[in-house]
């Protein structure tokens with residue numbers, strides 16, 4: 001079904017979501033922060049609006065899923081779109097949902113790999129399973145316990161951890177970082193681990209996690225695959241969620257993650273606080289159309305509502 005009717009210039013349509021996302025889980029909350037940039041294999045910025053985060057309600061818990069690697073397929077569908085299309089995902093258990101994600105993504109990645117593209121790809125799923133914090137890595141080159149491989153396997157492997165309540169530590173935690181390699185991983189550890197061990201609140205930890213993702217964007221002067229516009233979520237053990245967007249310079253149009261649970265699916269969520277909300281529904285797209293205009297100084301796409309360019313800080317065009 002997939003990849004049968006490729007346009008002749010398919011290769012330019014593959015976008016990389018080589019991104020940086022950081023997840024921190026404690027006994028009481030799960031935090032995930034991820035950037036929103038999509039780049040071509042040559043590094044050109046395609047959009048600063050890519051949603052890489054989905055919130056999930058499972059039969060036996062709740063959490064989030066995010067990813068790094070392939071950011072878009074031949075049909076310009078992102079892995080977040082793939083996830084939203086999996087039937088009944090919100091009715092499955094966490095383990096069955098991970099298996100469904102793997103079964104759905106493998107043929108899609110294989111079709112992309114057949115065009116000679118490196119399809120190293122990982123999903124991270126995290127949250128609470130029957131009240132216990134868990135993290136799953138679904139990857140064709142990486143595992144929670146083993147070293148990364150240079151080449152992608154034809155299959156995605158699932159590896160995971162569940163936090164034990166019997167752990168002797170006063171503040172047990174799981175930290176998972178995937179995507180771009182931070183230049184100073186030790187610095188990240190020094191920033192996060194003591195705070196976690198001191199029992200920092202979700203609010204304090206979220207700030208540190210978002211700062212860390214932004215630092216990885218800034219380490220390449222914001223020009224590489226990691227954008228400075230970041231989305232974060234805090235989920236607590238009972239399932240309460242708090243979603244925030246972090247845009248340098250601010251924005252009047254915030255876009256949210258997708259939400260899947262039970263029979264419910266919510267995609268392409270946005271909040272317009274400009275004071276002049278307009279009708280955005282586009283019949284061809286089948287969803288709200290949110291524009292991006294190229295920055296006059298550096299050509300980076302600047303999403304509607306943003307006050308500044310995310311690369312050079314020039315005022316929005």
Ligand SMILES: [Zn+2]
Nearest residue numbers: 295298309312
């Ligand atoms: Zn610019």
